[in-house]
Structures are given as structure tokens and as C-alpha cells.
Amino acid sequence: LVKAYPVIEGSAYSSVELGQAMIAHFAGDEQESVCVAFTDSQNNIIKLKTIFVGGRSECVLYPDQIFKYALRYSASGLVMIHNHPSGNVKPSHQDLAFAKRLERGGKLLGIQVLDFMIVGNDQYYSWREQEQRVES
Numbered sequence: 001l002v003k004a005y006p007v008i009e010g011s012a013y014s015s016v017e018l019g020q021a022m023i024a025h026f027a028g029d030e031q032e033s034v035c036v037a038f039t040d041s042q043n044n045i046i047k048l049k050t051i052f053v054g055g056r057s058e059c060v061l062y063p064d065q066i067f068k069y070a071l072r073y074s075a076s077g078l079v080m081i082h083n084h085p086s087g088n089v090k091p092s093h094q095d096l097a098f099a100k101r102l103e104r105g106g107k108l109l110g111i112q113v114l115d116f117m118i119v120g121n122d123q124y125y126s127w128r129e130q131e132q133r134v135e136s
Contacts (some may be wrong), residue, residue: 015115018079019124026083026119032059034082036066038075039114047073056085061098063105070111077112081119089118089125099127 018037025035034052037045049069052059057081070078080102081111091099099116106113 006128015117015126015129018081018115019117019119019126022081022083022119023122023124029083030085031055032083032085034059034061034080036069037079037081038073038098039077039079042134043114044076046075046112051081063098065104066102067105067109067111071109075111078113079105079115079117080113081117084121087121087123089123091118091125091127096127107108 022035025105026033031067032054033050034054035050038047038049047069051065051069052061054060066078066080069075080099095116095118099113102116103113114128118125
């Protein structure tokens with residue numbers, strides 16, 4: 001069975017729109033995987049790429065691979081999105097540590113990490129939305 005994905009590239013998304021689109025993208029997946037939305041300087045998505053595929057409860061991530069593609073696509077920014085097949089979108093300690101590590105790497109390379117999202121069955125978590133809630 002082949003999955004048909006909605007076209008995401010070329011559209012500017014808010015975290016809400018991207019989160020909803022990615023819920024549809026990951027629907028029915030039984031293993032954890034990581035997609036990255038690479039953006040241009042106006043935050044339009046120029047490429048959505050699945051970079052890592054793992055097991056039912058974890059996926060090994062390598063920041064150098066994410067930034068390799070960002071540089072290849074001449075991206076100004078990126079949004080890292082991964083799913084939790086369990087449906088629970090609460091970030092683990094490892095998720096948050098990786099998001100911070102990715103953000104530090106992006107600053108060194110001049111590539112803005114726009115968001116770090118986790119997608120469940122019918123909901124998503126946005127690192128940036130959570131930061132804004134905490135600041136308010």
C-alpha cells in the first residue's frame with residue numbers, strides 16, 4: 001500500500017497549519033521517523049524530506065545529516081518534525097536536548113531552527129508554541 005502525501009513544498013505555513021498537515025502525513029505510521037521542512041529566507045518550504053526512519057519507540061538522529069541537506073538545498077531555516085506512533089506528543093528529555101543541540105548547530109551555520117515538532121495520532125507539539133506560552 002503506497003501512501004499519498006499532501007503537497008507541502010512551496011507553501012508558507014504557521015506551526016498550526018504545518019502541524020495539521022504533518023498529522024495527515026504521518027497518519028497510520030507504525031514506526032518513528034523524522035522529516036525536515038527546509039525553508040527559504042521568506043520561510044516558504046522549499047523541500048520536505050524524510051531523513052531518518054526508526055523503530056516503534058525511537059529513532060537515532062544525527063544533526064550533521066540534517067545540516068548536510070540544509071546546505072544542499074541552500075535553506076535559510078528548517079523545521080524538524082517527527083512522529084510518536086504511541087500518539088503521545090509530550091517531548092522526552094532526549095527530544096528537548098536534541099532540539100537545543102540542533103538550534104546551537106544552526107546558529108553556527110547561519111540556519112535558523114524555526115521549530116521542532118512532534119506529531120501524534122491527532123495532535124502535535126510545537127517547541128516554539130510552547131516557548132511562547134511560557135513567555136506569556
